Every structure is written in C-alpha cells, then in structure tokens.
Amino acid sequence: NAGVTQTPKFQVLKTGQSMTLQCAQDMNHNSMYWYRQDPGMGLRLIYYSASEGTTDKGEVPNGYNVSRLNKREFSLRLESAAPSQTSVYFCASRPGDWQPQHFGDGTRLSIL
C-alpha cells in the first residue's frame, strides 16, 4: 500500500520557471492538502481540497494554484517560481473529518 506519493522528490528551478508538483493517494481519502515546510516555522497550509471538485486557500496561497484532478490526485502549480518559494512541499490526505492526516515524503524544491 503506497499511501501518499509525491513526485518529483527533488527539483531545482530558475526564477520565473513554472512547475507542477504531483500528489496521489491510494487510500480513497476525501480531503487532500498541500503544505510547505521552512526551517523553524513548522508546516504552513497552502491549499486544501475538502472533497473532489473543491479547493480552498490556506494560510499562504499566494504564488500557487492547485487542481484536484480526481479523488486520487491533487497537484500544486508554481506559475512563475520565486526564490522565496524554495522549500520542502508536503502533500497530505485524510479520509474524513476528525481523522488524522497522512503525509507523503515531500518534494524538495530549490529556486535559484
């Protein structure tokens, strides 16, 4: 059982390039989330999708867009990457309200 799978694991971009981070879960979970992790700041929510067909902004949505392609997949897009978006990005999913979130292994993104 793979759980939450993120691709790619590592990526280096130049300022202004675009990129889509992929996330897929095989647990039939309803809700999916994108976080970024920066040193000393814990995880901050970028966007979430409560169910297939819906997406909402989190704490730090500026510079990002998301797509909930189907129940399994939730992608995060950087249209014009900036050095401030250098971070580790985590995708998570949960089956429903009050259930714990399950995390992928992260995508380490550097923007030069």
Next chain:
Amino acid sequence: GEDVEQSLFLSVREGDSSVINCTYTDSSSTYLYWYKQEPGAGLQLLTYIFSNMDMKQDQRLTVLLNKKDKHLSLRIADTQTGDSAIYFCAESGSGGYNKLIFGAGTRLAVHP
C-alpha cells in the same frame, strides 16, 4: 488567532525518558496530534488525543493533555537513538475541514 508553540531542542541520554511540551491557543480544538519527522522523510503520525481525554498511552508513548492550561506533552519512555527526530505538535483548530495548525517542531537528540 490559532498558534502552537514548542521548545525547539531537547537532548536526552539513551534509556532516559523524554518529555516534549507544547502549548496551543485554540480552545475549540477537538483533536491534538503528535507527528515524528526523521531526516529527509515526511511526517509520521505517532499518536493523537481527543480533547475530552486527559491521557493516552500507547506502548512507550504517553500523551498528557491539560485543557485548562492548553498544554500538551509527549513522554517517550526508555528513549532510544532511533527516537532522534523532529517532533511536531498540531491542533485541529476551528474552521472548516479540520486544517491542522503545526508548531515549529522540537528536535530530539538522543546521546549514549
């Protein structure tokens, strides 16, 4: 607003008990969680506690919740070198779809 605070670093000797503390601000949080992150990996759910409980025990892990003081602790008995990691406290917070609010994480170092 919602906020979660943790001390950033804890050093313990192998075989001793570790106690990681966390304070949170949102009294409406229904669940509180502890996640573990090993280097280069994602977040692994360790345990969680419902807000109407005072204590939860799971093998070497004991979670204590003082709802009056909004204080959560994680005790690891007989700490081993494999317990070296970053530990995140998170609260379910208020608002929709149980978005998690994370602390900055406590780095636990276990030495011989």
